[in-house]
Amino acid sequence: xxxxxxxxxxxDNGIESLMKMVNRERKLRNGTLRQDVPGDETMAEPQKSMxxxxxxxxxxxxxxxxxxxxxxxxxEDGLTLGSIRWGLPGFQKGQVIFNARCETALDKGMxxxxxxxxxxxxxxxxxxEWNRHKEKNTFSRPDGKILYMAGFCKGEGSAERFxxxxxxxxxxxxxxxxxxxxxxxxxxxxxWLYREEWTESLLRKVPGPLSRQAEYEQxxxx
Numbered sequence: 001x002x003x004x005x006x007x008x009x010x011x012d013n014g015i016e017s018l019m020k021m022v023n024r025e026r027k028l029r030n031g032t033l034r035q036d037v038p039g040d041e042t043m044a045e046p047q048k049s050m051x052x053x054x055x056x057x058x059x060x061x062x063x064x065x066x067x068x069x070x071x072x073x074x075x076e077d078g079l080t081l082g083s084i085r086w087g088l089p090g091f092q093k094g095q096v097i098f099n100a101r102c103e104t105a106l107d108k109g110m111x112x113x114x115x116x117x118x119x120x121x122x123x124x125x126x127x128x129e130w131n132r133h134k135e136k137n138t139f140s141r142p143d144g145k146i147l148y149m150a151g152f153c154k155g156e157g158s159a160e161r162f163x164x165x166x167x168x169x170x171x172x173x174x175x176x177x178x179x180x181x182x183x184x185x186x187x188x189x190x191x192w193l194y195r196e197e198w199t200e201s202l203l204r205k206v207p208g209p210l211s212r213q214a215e216y217e218q219x220x221x222x
Contacts, residue, residue, distance in 0.1 A: 002099060002129075002164050002180070003065065003098065003099075004063065004128045005062070005149075006124060006125045006127070006128075006138075007058050007059075007060070007069070007123065007125055008060040008125050009058045010125065011123050012058050018072075018189060019079045022079045023079050026194060062128075065086050067085065068083045068084070069162075070082070071084050071162060072120060072123065072193070073119075073121075074193055079193065084162045085160070086161070086162060086163070087161055087162075087163065088110070089161065098164065099166045099179075100152075100163045100166070101165075102166065105152075106199075106203070111163075114152035115165075118154055119199070121189050121192065121193065122149040122150075123147070123149075124146070125140065126139060127149075127181060129177045129180075130176075135215065137212055138212070139180075139212055141210065141211065142209060147183055148185075148189055149164050149182065150184050150202065164181050167180060168180075170208075172210040180207060182205070183208070188202060
């Protein structure tokens with residue numbers, strides 16, 4: 001499960017590097033990158049389109065459902081950094097669906113089209129989860145690198161919304177919760193976004209280990 005996550009300016013350089021790498025890989029796969037042409041190897045600057053709300057890319061803040069958030073998606077010129085509102089419209093008025101289960105996403109009509117044709121990646125510094133004692137835990141990568149959470153979006157223009165995919169908790173998460181975001185490695189971002197034949201296998205992956213920090217750890221007697 002993921003109900004609040006954190007972004008910050010430390011994401012800036014990592015995201016730009018990732019975008020260049022992914023766009024270069026796509027050009028190589030498509031046969032459109034000519035390494036014999038001066039300048040083509042380095043490629044153009046990644047496209048950053050933050051039109052929706054015109055918010056700063058990585059202003060230090062927590063992101064909550066219904067708020068605009070930076071996402072990576074396929075654009076006209078390759079991988080694009082844009083801004084989409086978090087939470088698909090629910091069945092009841094005012095309801096938002098901010099998580100979708102990996103195990104059933106392709107079987108549910110309201111999610112299937114998004115998973116097949118609207119896959120995105122949501123960058124984060126960390127995310128939060130609360131245990132059964134309502135104690136806050138912060139999860140991040142042990143190496144301090146960017147967390148890339150898999151998701152998908154639906155709708156167009158100002159009505160476009162996204163949700164984060166969740167999977168069964170790994171060993172890092174189990175002491176706190178039985179669900180967690182589907183976290184991609186940097187090398188899995190390009191396949192998730194551009195290779196449909198990888199979709200089902202990535203939906204079944206087990207995320208790597210995470211670091212956990214707790215504000216307060218309640219002691220239990222056995």
